[in-house]
Amino acid sequence: MKLNLFLLLFIFFSKFSFAAEKSVDPNLxxxxxxxxxxxxxxxxxxxxxxxxxxxxVVKDLIDEGKTEDEIYEFMSDKYGDWIVFKPQFNAQNSxxxxxxxxxxxFGGFFIFSFLKKRx
Amino acid sequence: MQKIIKIIILxxxxxxxxxxxxxxxxxxxxxxxxxxxKETPEFKIISFDDSNFFTRDDIKKYDYTLxxxxxxxxxxxxxxxxxxxxxxxxxxxxxxxxxxxxxxLQAKTFLSELGNPYDLLAKDKNGKNSVKFGIxxxxxxxxxNKEFIIIKKFVGPLSADDYNNIIKIIE
Amino acid sequence: MLSNLxxxxxxxxxxxxxSIIYAANRNLKISGGVDKNIFQLSLIQSTSIIICFFVLIxxxxxxxxxxxxxYQNSHSLKPLFYKIAGTWGNHEGSLxxxxxxxxxxxxxxxxxxxxxxxxxxxxxxxxxxILILGFLFFILFNSNPFSKISPIPSEGLxxxxxxxxxxxxxxxxxxxxxxxGASIYFSAAIASLITNYSEKSFSLSIKNWVLISxxxxxxxxxxxxxxxxxxxxxxxxxxxxxxENASLLPWFAMTALFHSLIVFExxxxxxFWVIILCLITFTLSVTGTFLVRSGILNSxxxxxSDPTRGVYILIFLSLMIFGCIFLLFKKYxxxxxxxxxxxxxxxxxxxxxxxxFYLITVLLGTIYPIFTDALTDNKISVGPPFxxxxxxxxxxxxxxxxxxxxxxxxxxxxxxxxxxxxxxLTGAIGLNLAIIFFFKSYSLLSNFIIISALFLIISxxxxxxxxxxxxxxxxxxxISHTSFGFLVxxxxxxxxxxxxxxxxxxxxxxxxxxxxxxxLQNLDLKNYKNYQAVIGRLEIKxxxxxxxNILNPEIRIYDNPKTLTYEAAIxxxxxxxxxxxxxxxxxxxYYNIKFQKKPLMVWIWISVIMIVVGxxxxxxxxxxxx
Numbered sequence: 001m002k003l004n005l006f007l008l009l010f011i012f013f014s015k016f017s018f019a020a021e022k023s024v025d026p027n028l029x030x031x032x033x034x035x036x037x038x039x040x041x042x043x044x045x046x047x048x049x050x051x052x053x054x055x056x057v058v059k060d061l062i063d064e065g066k067t068e069d070e071i072y073e074f075m076s077d078k079y080g081d082w083i084v085f086k087p088q089f090n091a092q093n094s095x096x097x098x099x100x101x102x103x104x105x106f107g108g109f110f111i112f113s114f115l116k117k118r119x
Numbered sequence: 120m121q122k123i124i125k126i127i128i129l130x131x132x133x134x135x136x137x138x139x140x141x142x143x144x145x146x147x148x149x150x151x152x153x154x155x156x157k158e159t160p161e162f163k164i165i166s167f168d169d170s171n172f173f174t175r176d177d178i179k180k181y182d183y184t185l186x187x188x189x190x191x192x193x194x195x196x197x198x199x200x201x202x203x204x205x206x207x208x209x210x211x212x213x214x215x216x217x218x219x220x221x222x223x224l225q226a227k228t229f230l231s232e233l234g235n236p237y238d239l240l241a242k243d244k245n246g247k248n249s250v251k252f253g254i255x256x257x258x259x260x261x262x263x264n265k266e267f268i269i270i271k272k273f274v275g276p277l278s279a280d281d282y283n284n285i286i287k288i289i290e
Numbered sequence: 291m292l293s294n295l296x297x298x299x300x301x302x303x304x305x306x307x308x309s310i311i312y313a314a315n316r317n318l319k320i321s322g323g324v325d326k327n328i329f330q331l332s333l334i335q336s337t338s339i340i341i342c343f344f345v346l347i348x349x350x351x352x353x354x355x356x357x358x359x360x361y362q363n364s365h366s367l368k369p370l371f372y373k374i375a376g377t378w379g380n381h382e383g384s385l386x387x388x389x390x391x392x393x394x395x396x397x398x399x400x401x402x403x404x405x406x407x408x409x410x411x412x413x414x415x416x417x418x419x420i421l422i423l424g425f426l427f428f429i430l431f432n433s434n435p436f437s438k439i440s441p442i443p444s445e446g447l448x449x450x451x452x453x454x455x456x457x458x459x460x461x462x463x464x465x466x467x468x469x470x471g472a473s474i475y476f477s478a479a480i481a482s483l484i485t486n487y488s489e490k491s492f493s494l495s496i497k498n499w500v501l502i503s504x505x506x507x508x509x510x511x512x513x514x515x516x517x518x519x520x521x522x523x524x525x526x527x528x529x530x531x532x533x534e535n536a537s538l539l540p541w542f543a544m545t546a547l548f549h550s551l552i553v554f555e556x557x558x559x560x561x562f563w564v565i566i567l568c569l570i571t572f573t574l575s576v577t578g579t580f581l582v583r584s585g586i587l588n589s590x591x592x593x594x595s596d597p598t599r600g601v602y603i604l605i606f607l608s609l610m611i612f613g614c615i616f617l618l619f620k621k622y623x624x625x626x627x628x629x630x631x632x633x634x635x636x637x638x639x640x641x642x643x644x645x646x647f648y649l650i651t652v653l654l655g656t657i658y659p660i661f662t663d664a665l666t667d668n669k670i671s672v673g674p675p676f677x678x679x680x681x682x683x684x685x686x687x688x689x690x691x692x693x694x695x696x697x698x699x700x701x702x703x704x705x706x707x708x709x710x711x712x713x714x715l716t717g718a719i720g721l722n723l724a725i726i727f728f729f730k731s732y733s734l735l736s737n738f739i740i741i742s743a744l745f746l747i748i749s750x751x752x753x754x755x756x757x758x759x760x761x762x763x764x765x766x767x768x769i770s771h772t773s774f775g776f777l778v779x780x781x782x783x784x785x786x787x788x789x790x791x792x793x794x795x796x797x798x799x800x801x802x803x804x805x806x807x808x809x810l811q812n813l814d815l816k817n818y819k820n821y822q823a824v825i826g827r828l829e830i831k832x833x834x835x836x837x838x839n840i841l842n843p844e845i846r847i848y849d850n851p852k853t854l855t856y857e858a859a860i861x862x863x864x865x866x867x868x869x870x871x872x873x874x875x876x877x878x879x880y881y882n883i884k885f886q887k888k889p890l891m892v893w894i895w896i897s898v899i900m901i902v903v904g905x906x907x908x909x910x911x912x913x914x915x916x
Contacts (some may be wrong), residue, residue, distance in 0.1 A: 006637055027790060032675050034147060036255045042673075044792075046523040047873040047882045049220065049253050053246035060247065077254040080153045085673025087658075092666060096658045098681050101649040106642040114627040116703075117637065125619055132615065136608050136658075138664050142586045143600045150440060192877060222879075 024062050029071055030055060032085045086108065151253045151272060159267045160251045167218060167226070169238040175267060177239060181213035183270075183289045186261045188254050190221040191229035194259045199276035200233045206282065207236035212248070217259050218242040219249060220267050262288065291359055292349045296436035299342035303389070304426050306335040307419045314412045315421075324400070324408055328415070332397040335422075343386050346435050347377045355840050356442045359383060359435040365448035367820055375459030381583060381599070382435035384462055385425065391470040392422045395499070400598060402493045406487075410495075413481035414474075424606050432602050451848040451855055452819065457517035468507025469540045469575035474499050475547075479568035480614070483621045493555040496568070498912055500551060503571075504544040505905045511537050512898045523858045523871040525790070525886045527894070530677045532587040538577030539649060543571040546645035549638050556700060558634060562622060563642070569614045574653075575722045576607050586660055626660040630703035637695030644688045651680050682735055689742035689778060693749040696767060707801075714752070725783070732786045734802055739782045745770045746775035764909060770904025777897035780890045791886040806832045806884055808826035821848040826872045827881065828859075843872040843883075867891040 030044035034055060038046045043054050054075075061071045074082045087093045163172050172246035178184045187203060189196040207214055218226050226242075243249050252261060260273040262285060270288060275283050310331045317325045350373045355361040363380040364373055377383045389469075396418040403411055475496040482492050512571040514537065519527040528534065547567040554564050581587050582602025629635045655672040662668050694711070722784045725740065726732070757763040783858070793801045793808070800809040812827040824845040831838045841859035848855065861868040869886040 019547075032673070034671050034673070040529070041524065045522075047875065049246070049876060052875070053220075053250060057244055057250045058249050059342070078154075078250060079151060079255065080149075080669060081498060082669040082671050085284050085671050086675035086679070087670050087672055092668065093658075093670065096654060096672065096676075097680070099654055100647060103650045104643075104647045104684065107646055111639050111643055112627050114639065115631055116628050128496070129615065132611055136611070137606065138661055139580070139586070139604055140601075142664050143584060143597050143604070144662050145586075145664065221875075 024068050024071075026055070026058055028061060028117075029058050029062075029068060032072070033058075033075060034083050034085060036079060036083060120284045127228050145254070146283045148240070150274060151255070154253050157269055157270050159263055159269060162248060162251055164243065164248050166216065167223075167242045168214075173239055173241050178213070178215070178267065178268060179265060182211040182265055184213045184215055184216045184263045185285070186217060186252065187220045188217050188243075188249055188252075188257045188259045188261065190219045190220065190257055191225040193219075197233065197274040199258055199278075200236070202277045202279070202282050203236040205274060206285065207238070209289060210288070212285070213238045217249065219254075220246050221245065227272050292345055292352075292354050293436045293438050296342055296345045296349075297430075299338055299345065300430055300434075300436070303335060303339050303342065303393075304423065304430070306338065307423045307426065308330060310335065310419050311416050311423075313414050317842065318409060318412050324411060326410075329400065332393075332400055332415070336390075336393045336397045339386075339390050342376075343390055346383060346386060347374055349378045349436075350374060355444070355446055356438050356440070357435065358437045358439045361439055361443050361446050363446070363448075365446040365820075367450045368448065368454070371456075372454045372459070378462050382429070384466070385429050385433055386435060387463060387466050388470050389422065389425050389429065391466055392418065392425060392473055395471055395474040395595065396422065396477075396594070399478070399495075401501065406491065406495050407485065409485045410478075410481050410487045410492075413484055414478045417480050418474060418479035428602055428606070433600060448820075448849075451846070451853050455517060455521055457513050458521075461513045463516060464506050464513055465510030465537055466552065468503050468505075468510050468544075469572075469578070471499065471506065472540055472544065472572040472575050474487045475503075475568045476572035479565045480617060482563060483617050486621075490555055490558045492561075493551050493564070495556065496549065497551050498909060500544060500548045500793060501905055501909045501912070504541070504548060504867075505902050505909070506904050507537070507541050507544060508898065508905070511541060512902075514704065516895060519891075520858055520860055523856045524867045525788075525858070525871075525884070525888060530655070530672075530674045532656050533582050533612035535652050536582050538572050538652055539574040539578055539656075542645045542649040542652070543567055543574055546642040546649075547571060549641045549645075553635050553638050559625075559627060559629075559635060560639075561624060562618075566618070567642075573610055574613070574649075576603065576610060580604055580607055581656065587656070609727060613778075630701060632698050632703050634695070634698045634700045637691065637698050640691050641695065644684065644691070645683060648681060651677065655680075685737045685778065686735075686742045689739075689775065692771060693746040696753065696764075696771065697749075710752075711749070714745055714748050715741075717748055718742075718893045729787060736782060736786055739818070740779065743775050743779035743782060747779065748773055750775060766904045766908035768904075769907065770901050773897045773900035775903060777894065777901065780893045780897055784888055784890050784894060786834070787889045791885045792882070793885075794875065794882050796880055801857070802833075805833045806885075806887075807833060808883070809883065810883070813881075821846045823847070823857075824874070826881065826883075827887070828870060828872070830870075830885070831867055839868055841870045845871050845872060845874055862892060864892060865889060 027044060030051075031042050033043040035041045035043050035046035035048060035051045035054075037048050037050045041051075042053045043058075058071060061074060066074070072086070072088075075083050076088070081087065087096060089097050157204065159175070159178075161175060163174050165172055185206065203214065206212060214237045216239070218240065223242075239269065249257075258276050260277060261269055262271040262273075263269055269286070278283075310328060313325060313328050313331060313473075317328060348354075349357050349360050350364050350720045351370065353360065353364055353366045353373070355364075355589070359380060359382045364376050378387045384810060396415060399416055399418070400411060435767055449484050478496050478499075482488065508818050511534075514534065515527040518529065519525070520536075526571045547564065550560050550564055550567065553559050556562060573774075580600065580603040584597065584603060587599065592620050629639070655676055658672055693714075721744050722737060722741045750768055753761070754768055757768075789801050789804070791801075791808075795801060795808075795810045797810055800807055802808075808831070809829045811829055814825040814827070816823050818827060826845075828841050828843070829838055830841060839861050841861060843859040844857040846857060847853075856871050856873050858869055858871045858872075866887055866889045869888055871884045875882055
């Protein structure tokens with residue numbers, strides 16, 4: 001019974017998750033790039049000269065068949081890591097990505113240690 | 120064991136506060152200084168009069184090149200123009216002007232009014248080429264040597280200090 | 291004149307704080323109750339700091355530009371309401387608000403806790419007054435709102451037009467009551483540690499203060515989000531900006547605190563954990579203030595920054611942190627717990643577990659760029675994609691626990707019928723399927739989030755039914771938890787079904803997309819008292835239903851100081867918002883328009899308000915029981 005339910009769920013989710021997958025969405029990329037000449041805005045939110053130029057370049061890069069990650073890499077190559085809102089997972093940023101989960105696991109372990117050992 | 124934990128906790132807080140303290144005196148403004156000492160990208164950019172294309176090969180011929188991004192609608196560009204005029208007299212420095220998102224007629228008027236300091240003049244109508252150079256606002260200038268290495272970047276109008284710096288480097 | 295009066299009052303407050311500390315200290319050594327004088331001194335202290343604040347307000351109302359703060363932040367032509375709001379819209383004035391809240395809370399805490407040990411009350415008062423002194427010195431020597439300027443300018447520099455907004459006028463006071471209010475349980479926690487007052491009754495002395503600060507903090511965050519939504523013109527309401535994060539960090543700590551306080555009150559467990567949370571909450575408030583005011587972070591809402599300010603707050607912060615650490619190290623005793631797996635205690639711990647996870651994630655995301663910059667000279671940005679990637683998957687599990695937790699019983703290991711939950715889960719999945727069937731499909735993670743939110747909502751609603759039968763209803767908890775479920779659900783649906791289109795459009799032009807058409811019909815130039823506006827008239831037509839809406843976004847050019855702002859046009863309805871911004875494109879006769887259809891926006895705000903309603907209900911029921 002349980003296994004059936006599980007299988008059913010799995011099939012259901014895999015179907016819908018694939019249905020939702022799309023090609024590279026320029027809007028999403030614009031949202032994840034910082035407008036360097038504005039205060040805290042993304043390229044998508046801004047209408048400055050800089051933002052317009054970047055939008056053009058992003059469009060070109062998509063047409064060239066670049067993937068989302070390649071476009072971010074291109075941008076941070078030109079303007080530094082400051083331009084991408086999603087920090088890359090590399091040695092320097094590893095703590096940023098890993099520490100929250102270490103804290104989560106550690107906390108779980110802590111709570112577990114408070115629980116009554118099964119009689 | 121408890122002692123070790125205590126020391127670690129203390130150390131973490133000391134470290135964090137220390138970093139905060141150091142950061143207070145640091146300039147938090149963004150700049151593209153990370154590009155310094157890197158190589159300029161390959162480029163192919165159309166000349167102002169549409170007659171030919173400029174590439175990195177045009178830079179190779181000179182000891183130093185200053186790429187200057189400008190436009191007639193940009194007020195600070197007028198401020199730095201006299202300095203560019205002075206720099207244009209230096210023999211071993213090539214000035215490559217890139218006219219940024221500008222109207223041709225206005226750009227021409229600008230140069231005939233204030234003089235043309237550029238050895239080579241190119242244009243970037245939609246600004247796409249400037250992205251290759253990591254330009255995010257004009258005026259911006261990049262000093263490059265023969266090996267295409269970026270020696271210095273100037274964001275904003277060139278000042279008298281910048282002029283002296285450039286002279287010191289190329290001599 | 292006003293400047294001198296203000297300075298005298300500030301100085302008087304320093305003396306009052308010192309006398310309170312002195313009197314309380316002397317009173318500690320004498321037997322009997324708390325001395326009457328101390329009450330009086332404390333009352334005078336609150337009164338005089340309020341008067342001092344009114345002096346500053348008066349300076350803003352009469353536009354006394356001999357004060358630098360007034361000169362820099364006001365203008366004689368500004369509407370009266372914004373002159374007044376301008377008082378706390380700037381760094382110096384907002385510190386006055388800090389001092390007021392610190393003082394009033396100090397007085398009220400003293401008055402309302404008569405049945406707690408005298409030593410504990412007096413020590414709380416002393417610690418609180420040390421905090422007050424710290425802030426008074428900061429105000430006097432570094433950020434004095436009464437500093438004079440000469441020669442006296444004839445006109446002020448005006449307040450940033452973006453800040454001339456009713457929501458933003460009430461946003462800071464709400465938020466300050468929230469996170470400055472946290473100071474009182476910070477002081478109480480230290481007093482409790484020093485006096486070894488670790489009985490259950492300690493929780494009674496602080497729990498209402500935690501709830502009050504939590505309610506205000508939540509409202510403050512809400513008002514800030516609403517402001518960002520209609521004023522910043524991006525159509526979003528949360529940007530994971532450092533300043534926003536700074537208000538969220540104490541919120542996580544407060545939420546964890548009042549949950550674990552329940553356990554402490556009922557079962558006398560987790561004393562040290564409660565103390566640590568009390569200390570963390572206010573420490574995070576001060577840390578947030580440091581990050582925002584010192585200018586070491588780049589943010590949308592930065593105050594004019596000044597490194598000396600940063601140094602002062604940092605010293606204050608370090609003293610607080612190391613003081614707390616040393617005290618904790620000295621007093622900490624290992625507690626042994628033996629909790630049952632499915633008891634209420636365990637579930638509340640689970641709540642704290644997740645809150646700490648959110649807290650650590652947001653804190654890390656906020657300060658990590660400072661570290662990379664200082665250590666490797668590399669500036670990075672940590673933005674929405676990071677937080678979404680780290681937090682969202684965990685939220686799913688969190689919501690499930692949130693639904694199960696309240697059903698658990700104290701101490702007992704018994705859990706109710708597992709079949710009910712499978713039923714609820716099936717219901718949630720069914721509803722999620724229905725949404726997909728009628729609208730569109732979305733990503734796997736979104737599926738999980740919607741399902742878990744529905745799970746929480748359905749199971750909370752079933753709790754109501756069950757409780758109604760037994761006539762034993764905990765409204766406060768049910769309302770807050772259900773509303774939280776709805777909040778996540780609405781945010782999720784809003785995010786999934788937002789329609790966003792971006793066009794460059796000329797006057798008279800029409801653009802078509804999906805089943806909408808949008809036309810720029812007219813542009814109008816109007817002159818106002820302190821700004822000019824280009825007002826667009828755009829018609830949005832739903833081709834299917836033939837319904838039209840006219841939206842009027844504006845481009846405003848303010849005079850003092852010269853600023854360009856874009857005013858979004860928003861048509862709100864119960865089902866959706868139409869959100870439209872228009873901006874000019876330099877050197878071209880095209881206008882850039884950004885149209886968004888954002889479903890269920892109002893419901894997001896309502897959910898947050900309901901969460902606060904839940905909190906207030908708890909507060910009232912606590913007051914009734916006492």
